Amino acid sequence: MDIDVKKSAPVGVFDSGVGGLTVAREIMRHLPNENIVYFGDTARVPYGSKSKDNIIRYSRQIIHFLKTKGVKAIVIACNTASALALDVVREESDIPIIGVVEPGARAALETTKTRKIGVIGTEGTIRSAMYEKIIQGIDPEATVIGKACPLFVPLVEEGFAKHRVTQEIIDYYLASFLETDIDSLILGCTHYPLLRSRIREYVGEKITLVNPAYETAMDLKQLLKARGIENMDTRQEHAAYSFYVSDAADKFKQFANSILPYDIETTKQINIEEY
Ligand code: DGL
Numbered sequence: 001m002d003i004d005v006k007k008s009a010p011v012g013v014f015d016s017g018v019g020g021l022t023v024a025r026e027i028m029r030h031l032p033n034e035n036i037v038y039f040g041d042t043a044r045v046p047y048g049s050k051s052k053d054n055i056i057r058y059s060r061q062i063i064h065f066l067k068t069k070g071v072k073a074i075v076i077a078c079n080t081a082s083a084l085a086l087d088v089v090r091e092e093s094d095i096p097i098i099g100v101v102e103p104g105a106r107a108a109l110e111t112t113k114t115r116k117i118g119v120i121g122t123e124g125t126i127r128s129a130m131y132e133k134i135i136q137g138i139d140p141e142a143t144v145i146g147k148a149c150p151l152f153v154p155l156v157e158e159g160f161a162k163h164r165v166t167q168e169i170i171d172y173y174l175a176s177f178l179e180t181d182i183d184s185l186i187l188g189c190t191h192y193p194l195l196r197s198r199i200r201e202y203v204g205e206k207i208t209l210v211n212p213a214y215e216t217a218m219d220l221k222q223l224l225k226a227r228g229i230e231n232m233d234t235r236q237e238h239a240a241y242s243f244y245v246s247d248a249a250d251k252f253k254q255f256a257n258s259i260l261p262y263d264i265e266t267t268k269q270i271n272i273e274e275y
Contacts (some may be wrong), residue, residue: 009214009229014041029261043247073098117145131146196211245267
């Protein structure tokens with residue numbers, strides 16, 4: 001393939017739904033030349049309660065779909081899929097694939113002083129203990145306390161981030177962390193950065209919140225540079241972004257426009273089971 005074509009090829013980003021937009025947002029901010037094809041699996045969300053086999057199957061289908069769009073690299077912008085499927089799909093792929101768990105684990109280790117780290121995520125992510133494995137693979141002395149917070153996802157999706165009932169649920173899930181001496185808390189689910197200010201208010205100054213999204217964008221930047229496939233074309237006002245979902249395109253579009261720096265015009269619905 002012509003090298004210029006390859007450089008301007010989009011980056012594929014996928015998630016179980018809208019959560020991965022928090023990662024896409026960081027890529028848009030820090031890699032402004034990169035074109036993006038985003039896929040949100042809104043028909044099959046949540047991934048957090050699904051089996052590993054299903055998450056691998058879903059991820060394979062999405063990667064297949066993104067490849068039909070000519071992507072040059074893929075970001076799994078979903079903690080659950082990164083924890084349960086990345087190793088398998090990366091092995092099978094002829095283009096680079098990165099996830100959010102490893103960058104998040106590294107960011108937490110850079111943040112912590114006590115080497116005691118909390119991680120919150122879906123049931124699948126916490127059960128996989130992937131954050132713990134990666135953190136302790138780098139620093140065997142580090143302690144990791146994980147907690148699944150499954151209700152955070154629907155609260156965000158239903159627009160309850162600022163609602164008072166959210167306070168009670170934050171208290172229900174996070175109270176036990178206040179009795180520990182963790183000094184860093186990984187927001188190990190792509191929806192949780194949208195509750196960031198509420199969580200910060202609750203846990204206070206002594207605990208730093210770690211959002212893997214920024215670190216993931218930095219990893220992507222490094223990867224594209226190392227392979228010589230960064231898009232250097234600065235002629236366009238901003239890069240081209242396209243959005244695909246497996247259901248409820250209008251709801252997705254509304255949500256995306258509330259959190260992204262640019263309004264998106266169209267979101268196309270596709271049948272992901274065909275891939
Ligand atoms: N995007 C998923 C994650 O980061 C959370 C939502 C879900 O359960 O599908 O783990």
